[in-house]
Amino acid sequence: MSINYYNTNAQNFIKDTFNLAMSDLMDEFLAFVPEEGIILDLGCGSGRDSLEFQRRGYQVVAVDGSQAMIDHATKILGNHAVCSTFDEYGTDTRFHGIWALASLLHVPEEDMVQMIRKYLGLLVDEGIFLSKR
Numbered sequence: 001m002s003i004n005y006y007n008t009n010a011q012n013f014i015k016d017t018f019n020l021a022m023s024d025l026m027d028e029f030l031a032f033v034p035e036e037g038i039i040l041d042l043g044c045g046s047g048r049d050s051l052e053f054q055r056r057g058y059q060v061v062a063v064d065g066s067q068a069m070i071d072h073a074t075k076i077l078g079n080h081a082v083c084s085t086f087d088e089y090g091t092d093t094r095f096h097g098i099w100a101l102a103s104l105l106h107v108p109e110e111d112m113v114q115m116i117r118k119y120l121g122l123l124v125d126e127g128i129f130l131s132k133r
């Protein structure tokens with residue numbers, strides 16, 4: 001599915017996924033993130049998980065390639081949502097955790113190793129990277 005798909009179907013996608021509970025997986029992930037640490041929500045979609053991270057006291061940068069998703073995420077998160085593709089995103093920030101839930105599945109297999117290397121490079125030492133389909 002392309003970014004276009006998410007732009008075109010944003011409202012339905014948000015309606016179908018916004019209330020999904022990720023708390024078990026999130027608890028496992030957050031066990032490795034220091035209190036008030038900074039998390040990159042990569043392919044944030046609606047911003048659902050970023051909102052929960054914020055609620056739990058973490059700092060969040062939410063990134064997604066779909067402007068429609070980012071518009072929604074910005075509304076609920078404030079100014080912490082960035083419209084960028086995985087390829088193009090760049091920052092000097094180093095994160096305690098990267099949360100890529102159901103997002104890197106959109107990366108072509110032949111680009112995956114390079115993409116994972118790129119994002120591992122945005123972690124602090126001992127940072128955690130979660131990618132799940």
Ligand SMILES: C[S@@+](CC[C@H](N)C(=O)[O-])C[C@H]1O[C@@H](n2cnc3c(N)ncnc32)[C@H](O)[C@@H]1O
Pocket residue numbers: 001002003006017042043044045046048063064065066069084085086087100101102103106
């Ligand atoms: C299946 S959704 C998952 C959204 C969210 N993580 C969740 O769990 O609800 C995949 C997300 O990845 C984004 N995405 C797909 N390809 C992308 C790319 N090349 N660069 C940035 N974002 C992309 C889509 O816009 C979409 O919001």
